[in-house]
Amino acid sequence: MVLEISVERDLTIEDPKTDAYTVHVDTQRILTVVTHSESIVTKWLKDALKSSIKSAVLVGITAETEDRWCWKEKDRHKEYPYDFLCLNIGAQSLVYETWETYFRARHSLVSFLENPRVFVIGRDMANLSRKLKVHHGIEIRNAVDVNDLAIRGLRRDDLDLGRYDLDQLARAVLGKQMDLARPEDDFYWKPRDNEFYRLTRCDELKLFWAIDPYLCFLIGLELIDAIDGAASQKKVKKKKKN
Secondary structure (H helix, E strand, C coil), X not given: CEECEEEEECCCCCCCCEEEEEEEECCEEEEEEEECCHHHHHHXXXXXXXXXXXXXXXXXXXXXXXXXXXXXXXXCCCCCCCCEEEEECCCEEEEEECCHHHCCCHHHHHHHHCCCCEEEEECCHHXXXXXXXXXXXXXXXXXEEHHHHHHHHHCCCXXXXXXXXXXXXXXXXXXXXXXXXXXXXXXXXXXXXXXXXXXXXXXXXXXHHHHHHHHHHHHHHHCHHHXXXXXXXXXXXXXXXX
16 A cells, blocks of 8 residues: 655744644654754754653654755765754654754754764664764764664565665565655756756655655664664774774
8 A cells, every 4th residue: 555645834833934744644644843943943852852751762864955056067966064954753853954054953953963862763874974973063872774773673684675775664664554655856957058957846845855754763663672782783883993
């Protein structure tokens, strides 16, 4: 069964720094806040720490770099800082606009991601963690790669879980009912005077970025017994390097 995704905007929000949406994934509702408000980001992170009655707080993560409006062709493959950091704790997601001029809640984010109770689950975590440190000065204390977690948690030698994309991992860990009907690409490149312009069909398509950290969270929740092992394995590797 393929799950349908829909998005509803909360028109009652009057904060110019914030938009709120409800993302529907079949019968699941994900309350999603898109913001660059320092106070809202700080409150969301504090509430996330209170979301678990157990010691561990699981957080799904993705980070996105929005294509620059005007790139010269030679710069199209240049690495840029992240523009959006997406976090999920189940029924709630935060899409934090991390443009430098808006990045005022950085200290709250640093404290949150360095908290020993917080386990951050995502794809390609080595690269994501590197970029956060290099471009934003943020380090993740307990970074858990979702592919590595699936390998350790499922122990399925017959599956090449290290090469699975997120949808394939969701099917392997959570079942076929987690197949998602993803939107088509939301942009295309149009050459003009040796420059490229990114044309976006709809800004609300950014809300689909909330789905990936949601899947990472669900996979982490399903394989929670393997998370401590995955995190400690990373710490051992770091210790050996020193």
